[in-house]
Amino acid sequence: MFSKDTLKNLTHAHTWLGLIISGALMIIFVCGSLSFYRAEIHQWDRFHNFHKALPTEQIPVSHVIDKLQELGYDIRFNDRVSIDLPSENKPFYTVFFPAIQDGKRQYVNYSFAADDGRLLDLDRNQFFLADMLYRMHYHLYIPSIGFELVGIITLIFFVVLLTGLLIHLKKIISHYYQYRTDKAKDKYLDGHILIGVTAFPYTFMYALTGVYFNLALLFQASFGFAAFNGDFTELNRVLGKPDVIQHTARGLTLPTQQYDALISHIKTRYPTHQLTYLFSYGMADKAAHVEVILRQPGSLHEYHRLRFALDDFTQLSGDTIKHHPAQASAATFEALHYGTFGGDLMRFLMFLMGLACCYLILTGNLIWLEKRAKKRQQSKVGLRFVSAMTLALSSGVLISVAMCFVITRFLSEYFAMQTILVPVFHLSWFFAMLHAFVKNAPRKVMIQQLIMAALLFLLAPAYDLFNGMLAIRPLLIADKAIWWVNGALTTMAILCLLIARHYNKGTTK
Incomplete structure (x- = not known):
């Protein structure tokens, strides 16, 4: 041969x-x-430091946000506050956000018990093996x-x-x-x-x-200059990436229970999906947006990302995986890689x-x-x-x-x-x-x-x-x-x- x-x-x-x-x-x-x-x-x-089974009765997300606000951090309007919801492998809430500490902007994380909302002594940096x-x-x-x-x-x-x-x-x-x-x-x-x-x-x-995964950005950058003359906005549109949503603070405050109502709305609308992550932009401001990640177990495209307005639950961005071949291909690669x-x-x-x-x-x-x-x-x-x-x-x-x-x-x-x-x-x-x-x-x-x-x-x-x-x-x-x-x-x-x-x-x- x-x-x-x-x-x-x-x-x-x-x-x-x-x-x-x-x-x-x-x-x-x-x-x-x-x-x-x-x-x-x-x-x-x-x-060996903390364990508790996932409680059947859990405190709502609004309780965690109230606890977070009581900590007194100055969180900017466009900063992303990540809330990792409780699961069997992690039976507590984890909150992750950028803040000013010692004159430097750095990321802070806190963990809250799912049953009563008490602050847990769980240092993200101490439990480091999996991340390493x-x-x-x-x-x-x-x-x-x-x-x-x-x-x-x-x-x-x-x-x-x-x-x-x-x-x-x-x-x-x-x-x-x-x-x-x-x-x-x-x-x-x-x-x-x-x-x-x-x-x-x-x-x-x-x-x-x-x-x-590791070279896609380099390939996209080269393609952006070669085929789109440096117009990366057009490249992102062709790739099916969602548009960046610009919003500014209104100065009016919504009750934190609005998060609970939004979660209830999402669960009703997507009954076969599991809500795993919640990302808040604007916290309790009337102009706040909330991005969620839904998981559909057993599906090749397992994770779906949606964004809603906190005020009236208007869906601001949909799941592009279902509608765009480039995003569907990327999601398929991800599903194959993670298995x-x-x-x-x-x-x-x-x-x-x-x-x-x-x-x-x-x-x-x-x-x-x-x-x-x-x-x-x-x-x-x-x-x-x-x-x-x-x-x-x-x-x-x-x-x-x-x-x-x-x-x-x-x-x-x-x-x-x-x-x-x-x-x-x-x-x-x-x-x-x-x-x-x-x-x-x-x-x-x-x-x-x-x-x-x-x-x-x-x-x-x-x-x-x-x-x-x-x-x-x-x-x-x-x-x-x-x-x-x-x-x-x-x-x-x-x-x-x-x-x-x-x-x-x-x-x-």
């Missing part, structure tokens, strides 16, 4: 591009896989350029996938079930190919949607597919390292450093993530998590690199680091199970969110042990 030179070039491109992005890609996939359970991790994180993993996933915690960097990495990943497919295209059917176990090299290569081909639809979809449309089973399957991609990275790196070690015409010190760095950014990343869960579960009362988690993450893979450099045996290092990661992943689930069985905290074995997170951690531990055992067999032969 292809000439030898073409296959050789494709192989070099696949190998070197994959190696270059493997470290960042490992972080993206490990943190992204766990981010399927972001809401559950939030609840898991808060559990999510940020690691989409910008590697490099706020300035990380977003675009992840987009470029995803674009390269797209090329790696295509080159891998082309390399094995001729034998993709006839050799699909081939799995040679007599030689370690063949076993790793066959495993790499088998998982790569099986997971290709998933990885292709994630590469495509990842490029869209929420298929329920809990779909999330778990996509979580497993994310871990399968981690296996591709681990095997690909190990194959390359052992192949390079056999070549004599190269610097031994240089190869040793590259080997240590590669291992640290593959199996070492698993140790880093596991350490963050351990620190969160056992040391949250003693340290500010937003301050300590990111340094712990980086220090963990640095020590993993040091271990790999000193040991200088790639396969043995990967086995040892996978076993270490597995033990760390098991610590928190074992601790929660122990406390639950002793009835110290019985809800630890009854809460759905705790089960999901501990189940995900246990799954990761089992997979680490299975891969380590798989590699160890190759070592002993």
Whole structure:
């Protein structure tokens, strides 16, 4: 199908591009896989400090807004006040808004109990693990350029996938079930190919949607200048984005109970949807607007955004997803990327597919390292450093993530998590690199680091199970969110042990 030179070039491109992005890609996939359970991790994180089931009788939103106004913040008319409504995974109100503190404009957040409206001592920055993993996933915690960097990495990943497919295209059917176990090299290569081909639809979809999310703004900016001569208003109209609604304060105050009436109006109008978020522009002013996000479980286009006037409930902007192909396409990409449309089973399957991609990275790196070690015409010190760095950014990343869960579960009362988690993450893979450099045996290092990661992943689930069985905290074995997170951690531990055992067999032969 292809000439030898073409296959050789494709192989070099696949190998070197994959190696270059493997470290960042490992972080993206490990943190992204766990981010399927972001809401559950939030609840898991808060559990030892606060937990209460979602009450059947909840205070209205107006009560929360009254409480917020009593705090005395000077909130500008056009500032957005975000209200996260109670849910099973987060059984309390969370309010998030910009305010002036210590002479600086910064964001403030408060949490209120859903049953009586009391102010809860829940610091958003303290319960930070889920947010950190999510940020690691989409910008590697490099706020300035990380977003675009992840987009470029995803674009390269797209090329790696295509080159891998082309390399094995001729034998993709006839050799699909081939799995040679007599030689370690063949076993790793066959495993790499088998998982790569099986997971290709998933990885292709994630590469495509990842490029869209992280580079769409750059593509739109280029297209705006090229096709619309810099007229971005016209570009937004063509893309179906809602017009910016200009409004000014009237100086007349509405009763906060108007929010309750608006919510009742929305629930009556959209009985099959769940109201999840509420964004207020103008608070209780007569000219205030309220934007809401409705969730329709089981739908491919799960989330819908609408805006209403608080005064008379006039709908100011509709759901453009249903009426515009560009917005519908964007919503479809988002639904495919997050996988929420298929329920809990779909999330778990996509979580497993994310871990399968981690296996591709681990095997690909190990194959390359052992192949390079056999070549004599190269610097031994240089190869040793590259080997240590590669291992640290593959199996070492698993140790880093596991350490963050351990620190969160056992040391949250003693340290500010937003301050300590990111340094712990980086220090963990640095020590993993040091271990790999000193040991200088790639396969043995990967086995040892996978076993270490597995033990760390098991610590928190074992601790929660122990406390639950002793009835110290019985809800630890009854809460759905705790089960999901501990189940995900246990799954990761089992997979680490299975891969380590798989590699160890190759070592002993």
